[in-house]
Amino acid sequence: xxTPLAHYLILAALLFSIGLAGALARRNAVLVLIGLELxxxxxxxxxxxFWRFGPHPERLTGVMFVLFSIAIAAxxxxxxxxxxxxxxxxxxxxxxxxxDSLKG
Amino acid sequence: xxxxxxxxxxxxxxxxxxxxxSALLPRRRRRLSAGLAIGAISLSLLLSCAAFVATFHSGPVxxxxxxxxxxxxxxxxxxxxxxxxAIMAVMVALVSLxxxxxxxxxxxxxPNFTRFFCFLALFAxxxxxxxxxxxxxxxxxxxxLVGLASYLLIGFWFQKPSAAAAAKKAFIVTRIGDLGFLVGxxxxxxxxxxxxxxxxxxxxxxxxxxxxxxxxxxxxxxxFCGAVGKSGQLPLHVWLPDAMEGxxxxxxxxxxxxxxxxxxxxIARVYPLMTLDAKQVVAWVGALTAVFAASIAVAQNxxxxxxxxxxxxxxxxxxxxxxxxxxAVGMFHLTTHAFFKALLFLGAGSVIHGCHEEQDIRKMGxxxxxxxxxxxxYAVGMMALCGVPLFFSGFWSKDAILDSFDRExxxxxxxxxxxxxxxxxxxxxxxxxxxxxxxxxxxxxxEAEHAHESPPVMTIPLVILAGLAVVAGxxxxxxxxxxxxxxxxxxxxxxxxxxxxxxxxxxxLFSTGLVTVAIVWSGxxxxxxxxxxxRETDPxxxxxxxxxxxxxxxxYVDEFYDATVVRLTAAFAKFSDWLDRVVLGGLVRAVxxxxxxxxxxxxxxxxxxxNEGFDVGSETVRDSGRWVxxxxxxxxxxxxxxxxxxxxxxxxxxxxxxx
Numbered sequence: 178x179x180t181p182l183a184h185y186l187i188l189a190a191l192l193f194s195i196g197l198a199g200a201l202a203r204r205n206a207v208l209v210l211i212g213l214e215l216x217x218x219x220x221x222x223x224x225x226x227f228w229r230f231g232p233h234p235e236r237l238t239g240v241m242f243v244l245f246s247i248a249i250a251a252x253x254x255x256x257x258x259x260x261x262x263x264x265x266x267x268x269x270x271x272x273x274x275x276x277d278s279l280k281g
Numbered sequence: 282x283x284x285x286x287x288x289x290x291x292x293x294x295x296x297x298x299x300x301x302x303s304a305l306l307p308r309r310r311r312r313l314s315a316g317l318a319i320g321a322i323s324l325s326l327l328l329s330c331a332a333f334v335a336t337f338h339s340g341p342v343x344x345x346x347x348x349x350x351x352x353x354x355x356x357x358x359x360x361x362x363x364x365x366x367a368i369m370a371v372m373v374a375l376v377s378l379x380x381x382x383x384x385x386x387x388x389x390x391x392p393n394f395t396r397f398f399c400f401l402a403l404f405a406x407x408x409x410x411x412x413x414x415x416x417x418x419x420x421x422x423x424x425x426l427v428g429l430a431s432y433l434l435i436g437f438w439f440q441k442p443s444a445a446a447a448a449k450k451a452f453i454v455t456r457i458g459d460l461g462f463l464v465g466x467x468x469x470x471x472x473x474x475x476x477x478x479x480x481x482x483x484x485x486x487x488x489x490x491x492x493x494x495x496x497x498x499x500x501x502x503x504x505f506c507g508a509v510g511k512s513g514q515l516p517l518h519v520w521l522p523d524a525m526e527g528x529x530x531x532x533x534x535x536x537x538x539x540x541x542x543x544x545x546x547x548i549a550r551v552y553p554l555m556t557l558d559a560k561q562v563v564a565w566v567g568a569l570t571a572v573f574a575a576s577i578a579v580a581q582n583x584x585x586x587x588x589x590x591x592x593x594x595x596x597x598x599x600x601x602x603x604x605x606x607x608x609a610v611g612m613f614h615l616t617t618h619a620f621f622k623a624l625l626f627l628g629a630g631s632v633i634h635g636c637h638e639e640q641d642i643r644k645m646g647x648x649x650x651x652x653x654x655x656x657x658x659y660a661v662g663m664m665a666l667c668g669v670p671l672f673f674s675g676f677w678s679k680d681a682i683l684d685s686f687d688r689e690x691x692x693x694x695x696x697x698x699x700x701x702x703x704x705x706x707x708x709x710x711x712x713x714x715x716x717x718x719x720x721x722x723x724x725x726x727x728e729a730e731h732a733h734e735s736p737p738v739m740t741i742p743l744v745i746l747a748g749l750a751v752v753a754g755x756x757x758x759x760x761x762x763x764x765x766x767x768x769x770x771x772x773x774x775x776x777x778x779x780x781x782x783x784x785x786x787x788x789x790l791f792s793t794g795l796v797t798v799a800i801v802w803s804g805x806x807x808x809x810x811x812x813x814x815x816r817e818t819d820p821x822x823x824x825x826x827x828x829x830x831x832x833x834x835x836x837y838v839d840e841f842y843d844a845t846v847v848r849l850t851a852a853f854a855k856f857s858d859w860l861d862r863v864v865l866g867g868l869v870r871a872v873x874x875x876x877x878x879x880x881x882x883x884x885x886x887x888x889x890x891x892n893e894g895f896d897v898g899s900e901t902v903r904d905s906g907r908w909v910x911x912x913x914x915x916x917x918x919x920x921x922x923x924x925x926x927x928x929x930x931x932x933x934x935x936x937x938x939x940x
Contacts, residue, residue, distance in 0.1 A: 201922050209918070277915030 185226035193219035206261040206271045289360045295321040297406035303399035314395040318402040326374035333367040361415035379742040384530040386739035404430035417476040435527040447523040454520040458510015465503025501559035512544025522589040529630030538619040545599040564604025568697035570597030575707035580832035606685025609765035617674035621665035624746035628659035635732040642718040649720040658747040667709040674754025709799035717807035
């Protein structure tokens, strides 16, 4: 009747991969954050999909998880952007590969 | 009596305190130092007199106290007040006082005046402590202290090598005797368990003591060893004549009147321990010493040395008196001798002082006109020493000794008696010789010609001592034996007829005859010799050169000791030195070398093996650390990449693993 679960999962995996590629490859800290958001949403999509195709779709557990996750992701994005701005002010750049002061 | 015993300790304590203060005074405080010493000894004299008076009323009293405990036994010391100690204390304090005053004049120009009075006070303290001690241990401590004071004072002019050597000799020779004393004391303690003399019936001298009175010849003779050393008896007499290197007041006080008499006093103190055999030994040693020393004195030329040998000889008489006649006889001679011998020494000091430190009697002569007071008092002392009858103390005390060889009391051989008579003859002979040489004839040197009389501070003690040298004798005549009665606790009766009793009268007449012959003979020989000025050979030397030489060399005793004891000791010391250097030193060096070699080996092992190993190990660790640290380069994205790769790897693993 409807699209099977695998399609959703493939979509989520694609989304995750794009986000991961962005997070790994981009130099700009803001774009890295965007990549992170993509990966997070891929996870959310999986939640929804597994809930919808799970044994108890009538209980709204998946939606609840995702709602919380989105709220946390918003907070996380705000925090991440604040960090990026703080680093930018400190270093006058937002290029992630220039930040290497955590090395031993 | 009860009250005085509580303050008895003050008698030795006062001079001790004075000595302690003087020791801290700077050198220039001469008056203060002398004043302290004289004040302290005056106090002691007053207290001694009070104690002496107290002994008239009651028997011996003691004041014992505990010194320390170890385990269950406690060591007790104490003071005793009895006639023996009281009379000795008075005598010591009196003679000390006179000699202290005399020293004011004699030592007036000495730069170390303060030190001198410090030592004198120390000596007086120790001697008074010795006299009043109620414990053989306390006695021994004071005994060693007087020895120390004697050492310090003989070596007072330590710049002179001879004085330093004499001080050492005195200290070492008396130590030999003291070793015997110490062993005797330990034996006594082992047998009786106490060293107190009197302890309410428990003391070692009391017949009611727990184990009964220990009368062991061994102990008695060992204690006598100490007396032999201190009192200059044969064969340990060699130190006493050499001790004359000290200042003359010291010779008078320590080496004539008091300290050397401590040995005699010791025997008198422990007299209950003396067995019959021990008394025989004491009498024999005394008699031999008396003659031996008197004969040496005949051939000496140093004024003080003559007196020194005379002292040795008189100490022999005291021992003889103790051995044959008992405590009273020996102590009587000790007391009279203290007065007249102190007088003679101080007189000799006055002569030496007057003649600008000249001590050779051959370089004197004719001094009777230049030193009239000294001459008069010296003559009294000389007659007392010779035993000129009736008016001089030496006569009574010497005859009391000779009289004690009465066949009724003395069971041993009569030989000591004849030795004693011979000694008396020699004594009169050498004293006459000395007086003739010093005071009669014409002056032999410019120094003697310009001799001057000493100041009153020196002559007044001489006059007082001369008075005592006469008076002291009357307290112990056979007619009125107050001294003997006092010591033995009896009442003395006055009985002129005792003078006329058989043995006593015979002895008196005999000794008077001998003394007269000696004085006349010697006076005849030396009176003539003295009128011939600057004659170097002695008349006796001209008559008997070999004998005279032997006497002059003191029977070669010093040479004999040098050749035997001293050489043996030196050889042993050399052997010990060799042992130390070669054998023990070699051993030490070998061990040292071994340790060094081990250390070197150790260092090599450490440097080549351990250090190398560690170096390599450390470098490896450092390199690997450098390599690993490259992983953490701070690039966040690379971390993420690693996580991503790891995740993929995990995924693949799980996929394959589930298949």
